[in-house]
Amino acid sequence: MSVQDRYISLVAACTLLGASLSLPAEQTSEEAIAEYHAMFGDENPAELWQLRGEELWKTPRGSRQVSLEACDLGKGPGVIAGAYAELPRWFEDTGKVQDLESRLVTCMTNLQGLPESEVLAVKFGDGEQKSELEAITAYVAAASRGSRITIPLDHAAEKAAYALGESVFFYRAGPHDFACATCHSESGKRIRLQTLPQLTTSEGAQAAYTRWPAYRVSQGELRTMEWRLQDCLRQQRLPQLTYGSDVAIGLTMYLARNANGGEMAAPSIKR
Amino acid sequence: MNSSFRVTALLLCMGPLVSVLAEPVPDLTATLKAAFTDKRQATLDRLDQDETQKLCTQLRDQVPTSELSQKITRMNLATVKPPADGKYLGDWKAGEVVASTGTGLQSSDDPAKPNGGNCYACHELAPTEMAYGTLGPSLKHYGKLRGQDPAVLAYAWSMVYNSNSYAPCSNMPRFGHRGILTEQQMKDVMAYLFDAASPVNQ
Numbered sequence: 001m002s003v004q005d006r007y008i009s010l011v012a013a014c015t016l017l018g019a020s021l022s023l024p025a026e027q028t029s030e031e032a033i034a035e036y037h038a039m040f041g042d043e044n045p046a047e048l049w050q051l052r053g054e055e056l057w058k059t060p061r062g063s064r065q066v067s068l069e070a071c072d073l074g075k076g077p078g079v080i081a082g083a084y085a086e087l088p089r090w091f092e093d094t095g096k097v098q099d100l101e102s103r104l105v106t107c108m109t110n111l112q113g114l115p116e117s118e119v120l121a122v123k124f125g126d127g128e129q130k131s132e133l134e135a136i137t138a139y140v141a142a143a144s145r146g147s148r149i150t151i152p153l154d155h156a157a158e159k160a161a162y163a164l165g166e167s168v169f170f171y172r173a174g175p176h177d178f179a180c181a182t183c184h185s186e187s188g189k190r191i192r193l194q195t196l197p198q199l200t201t202s203e204g205a206q207a208a209y210t211r212w213p214a215y216r217v218s219q220g221e222l223r224t225m226e227w228r229l230q231d232c233l234r235q236q237r238l239p240q241l242t243y244g245s246d247v248a249i250g251l252t253m254y255l256a257r258n259a260n261g262g263e264m265a266a267p268s269i270k271r
Numbered sequence: 272m273n274s275s276f277r278v279t280a281l282l283l284c285m286g287p288l289v290s291v292l293a294e295p296v297p298d299l300t301a302t303l304k305a306a307f308t309d310k311r312q313a314t315l316d317r318l319d320q321d322e323t324q325k326l327c328t329q330l331r332d333q334v335p336t337s338e339l340s341q342k343i344t345r346m347n348l349a350t351v352k353p354p355a356d357g358k359y360l361g362d363w364k365a366g367e368v369v370a371s372t373g374t375g376l377q378s379s380d381d382p383a384k385p386n387g388g389n390c391y392a393c394h395e396l397a398p399t400e401m402a403y404g405t406l407g408p409s410l411k412h413y414g415k416l417r418g419q420d421p422a423v424l425a426y427a428w429s430m431v432y433n434s435n436s437y438a439p440c441s442n443m444p445r446f447g448h449r450g451i452l453t454e455q456q457m458k459d460v461m462a463y464l465f466d467a468a469s470p471v472n473q
Contacts, residue, residue, distance in 0.1 A: 163296065167296045168299070170328055172320065175451055177327070181331065183406065191392045192391060192403065196406075237317065237377055239308060239309055239317060239378065242308060246302070
């Protein structure tokens with residue numbers, strides 16, 4: 001059986017397990033993941049996304065027919081080892097603070113000459129429709145496994161991004177008065193049986209941030225930090241967060257900096 | 272415990288993060304509106320803050336001073352409307368559905384369906400339901416422990432209708448004041464808390 005075939009059957013099994021995990025089982029999120037590991041060991045279907053991402057990274061595409069191997073993620077053209085652990089960061093060529101996803105959009109449009117509308121057509125995959133950005137993000141993030149998160153916050157624009165993210169984290173709005181802080185500023189709390197990380201502390205931010213992107217068993221999809229943020233905000237009853245917006249990058253910067261020093265362990269597996 | 276001690280204790284518990292002291296973001300609401308788009312019923316006006324949301328945002332996760340607490344509770348208590356027919360208790364079975372339902376008002380929800388109260392997300396209620404959250408206090412045996420004195424019923428109604436009437440900057444939504452639940456749904460939740468036959472009191 002090829003790697004792809006092995007994981008395709010694993011994804012099918014996960015989808016079934018996911019359906020049972022989405023029921024209000026009397027099981028904490030940690031217990032559900034422990035059950036997954038008992039069934040499948042260390043196999044992670046995220047590897048399917050990584051393989052597709054690697055192919056997308058190395059294939060010449062777009063009007064310029066070049067691969068992404070000259071894409072600069074902050075550590076020089078083509079360097080992906082440890083790059084995710086140092087994002088978001090300020091980029092001189094765009095004059096912006098960028099996270100991995102928005103930086104990939106820059107490389108795909110500017111370097112490869114792919115139309116932006118095409119690059120952003122499927123930001124988050126859903127069964128039939130596969131997202132290139134999720135696959136490439138998985139591939140690049142995997143190359144930071146074991147690297148320490150290093151966010152020096154040296155540049156003024158990086159400091160401003162952190163400050164914006166911190167302000168948004170505590171901003172209460174919507175019909176329910178929810179802020180990010182409503183669920184994520186105390187330790188040891190749960191929503192139903194889902195344990196909530198305390199994102200205002202190093203320990204809590206590291207536990208959460210080092211494990212994204214992640215394969216979501218309940219969805220049968222690989223999800224990135226951009227997905228995680230906009231889905232939290234949906235549950236806060238707020239409108240749609242724009243992909244790659246300054247608020248998305250600010251929140252990512254706030255979490256990444258709070259997680260400074262943590263050891264990257266993504267893509268991981270989540271409920 | 273006085274509030275300044277609580278604030279100090281909270282700061283000491285915040286862990287080793289060194290806050291990067293921020294330039295204040297001048298108009299955060301406008302910045303947010305530029306970074307979001309309407310999605311079905313979740314429209315940009317949801318990013319506008321009322322006075323309570325503004326004050327609680329400024330406090331972040333610190334306990335308000337007694338003066339500010341009074342200001343917030345007074346303002347919110349004034350919004351509480353007792354049930355039109357004076358009866359606080361509806362049907363506990365309907366209340367159980369409200370307490371267990373987590374959907375409502377998200378961009379992904381069907382606006383034609385009734386909103387849930389999602390009480391179990393944060394509170395323990397019926398001892399038989401193990402999948403409860405812990406952001407709020409346990410409400411197990413709520414009515415059994417408290418009885419049904421009119422003052423007890425009026426207080427619980429105020430907490431459901433507008434949590435900030437007694438708990439300033441609570442994590443709990445203001446269900447009546449913000450139009451999340453109908454009067455009937457809140458009466459049903461009250462019955463779920465107080466009715467002697469409700470699973471909460473077994």
